[in-house]
Amino acid sequence: MSGNERELAEAQQEHWQQTYGEHPGMYGEEPSAPAVHAAAAFRAVGAREVLELGAGHGRDALYFARAGFTVLATDFSPVGLKQLREAAVAEDIADRVTTAVHDVREPLPLPDASVDAVFAHMLLCMALSTEEIHALVAEVRRVLRPGGSFVYTVRHTGDAHYGAGTEHGDDIWEHGGFAVHFFDRDLVDSLADGWNLEEVHPFEEGGLPRRLWRVTQTLTTAGTT
Template sequence: MKQARSISPAFCLRDTPFGPVAVLWSVYRNEPKICRVLLSHPENPAGDSVKKIFPDSELASSSTMNPVLDQIEAFLSGEDVRFSIDRLCLDLCSAFQRSVLLADYAIPRGLVSTYKLIAKHLANPKGARAVGTALANNPFPLIIPCHRVLRSDGGLGGFQYGLKMKRALLEMEGIAFRDEEHVVMQDFFYGDQSGKAERKEQRGKQSMDEMLNAQQQHWENTLSETEEMFGAEPSEPARVAAELFQKEGKKRILELGGGQGRDTLFFAGKGFSVDVLDYTEQSLTTIVKKARQSGLSDRVAAIRHDVRKPLPFRDETFDACYSHMLYCMALTTAELEQLSSEIHRVLRPDGLNLYTVRSTGDAHYGAGVSRGEDLYEVAGFIVHFFNREKIKQLAKGYDLIGIEAFEEGPLPRKLFRVTMRKRVK
C-alpha cells in the first residue's frame, strides 16, 4: 500500500454483530472517499485502532458514508450485500495491489478462491506469495472480500483480524469446513483449466441466453433498492450529445437504456422529444414519475423493451439515437450487430447514433467471471468491454465520425464515446 496522505481522515463508527467497525474517509478530488475500513479484533476494538493509526482523526458523520455503514452492518448480520467500490480510494494502493483487490472483489458470496489461482489469473503464476501480501494489507476488508481467499489445500491462510473471524465470515456465507482450519474442497473461483474465471453453479453451466436473461431481474432488484444509483445530474456524454444535437437541429431522440432518467430528463429539459426504452419496469416507473414531477411528461415517452428484439418503431422515425453504456451491457456481438442495424433502420437519413462503452483499458476488464466475447461478470453485473476494432465492426451502414476515450466516476471507468452518422445512399 502506498504511503497515506499526511492529512488525517475523519471516521465513522458502527456497532455490528462482529463488534464495532470504523470507516475512515476524506475528501479526494472533491468527493468523499473511503481510505480504510477497520474491523475489531478481540483485544483491539476498531475505535482504538483508529486512534493508534491516525491519532488526529476525528469522529464525523457523513451522509455519503452512512449508506456504506448500513451495508456493512447488514452484511455482518448475514445479509447478501453487494458492495460498490466506487467510493474506495484505490489510488492509495499500488498498481499490483489494485489488480489483486479487483480480482478478489469479483469472488461472489458462497465461493472461495486461492492465492495461487488469483496469481495465475493475473498472469503471474509464481506470484501467490505477493498476492497473499497484497490481501494481508487490504485496506477495505468486507467491501473487498479478502476472507474468501485461501491456501491451495483449502487452509484458511491468513487474515489481519484473525482466523476465528475469517472462519466465521465464511461459515456465514455458507462455506463448509472439514476441520478447524480447512474448507471442504470445491470448485475454486478462477479454477478452470484455462486460468480464466468461470463460475460453476451446482445445476451446471448456464447457457448464454439464461445468463443474459438473468441480468434483467438483477437490474430490476438493484434499481429498486437504490433510488439514485447513478446520481441526479446528467452524464457528461449526455451534455456532449445535447450540444451536438442542438447544433445540427435534431429534434426527436431515441434513448436506449434510460436507467433512472437522469439523461432522459436532461434532454427533455433542453427541448428535445425523447422516446426512451428500458427493459426494467422499475426504470420506466421512475422515469415517468420524474418526468411528471418536472413538468416534462409531454416530451418523454417511456416504453419497456428488450433491445435484443426489433425496435418498436417505423423506419426513419428519429433524428438521433443516444445510449450511455447500453452497448456494453450483457449483449453478445451478434446481438449488438443486430441492434446497430435496427438503430440504422429507425434513424432518418443523416441521423446520428452516439453511444458510450467501457473499453478494454478499464480496470475491471479481465476481472471476475469470463462470459466469452470480452464479457465479464463482476459483482453480479455482466459487462461487455470494447476495443476499437469492435466499434468499427458495429459501424456497418454508418460513417464513423469519432471514437473518443474518456474517464468517468471515481474508479475511474475508462470508456469510449462513439459518434456515427447514418450513411446517405
C-alpha cells in the same frame, strides 16, 4: 440466443430490477457528460426527436427533455422507467417524455426512418453478444432518418475490470453482479461500417475509474444495413 446467453440475460434483467428498486435514482439527477455532448451533437444535425436506449431511471432522458427534445426512453427495467416517469411529472416535462419497456435483443418498436437521433450510455456494453450488438446497431440504422446521429458509450478492453471476475466468453466479464461486454477498437470500427464515424473519444467515469469510449457516428444515406 443460446441457453447460456438467455440465462445470463434473464439474470442481468433481474439484477437491474433489484438494483433500481433498492437504490432509486442511483445515478443522481445530473446528466452524464456523454449526454451533454450528445445534446450538442444532436442540435448540430437539427434533431428534434431522441431515442434513448437503456435509459434506466432517466437522468439523461430528462436532460434531453429539458433541453427541448422529444424523447422516447426505453429500458428492460419497468422499475427504472417508473422512476423516470414520476420524475418527468414532477418536473412538468411529461409531455416531452414517452417510455417503453424493451429488451434491445428484440427489434426496436419503431418504424423505419422515424427518429432524428439515438443515444445509449453504456447500453451496448451490457451482456450482449457481438452478434446481438451488430443486430442492435442495424436496428438503430433502420429507425434513424438520413443524416441522423447516433452517440453511444462503451467500456473498453483498457478498463480495470476487463479480465476480472467471471468470464462468460465473447469479451463479457461479470464483476460485482454486473456483466459487461468490453469493446476493442476493431468492434467499434466494424459497427461504424456504412456510417460516417465522427469521433471515438476516450474518457473516464466513476471512482474506479471506468474507462470508456464515447462514439459519435452519423447516418449519411437512407436504407438499412
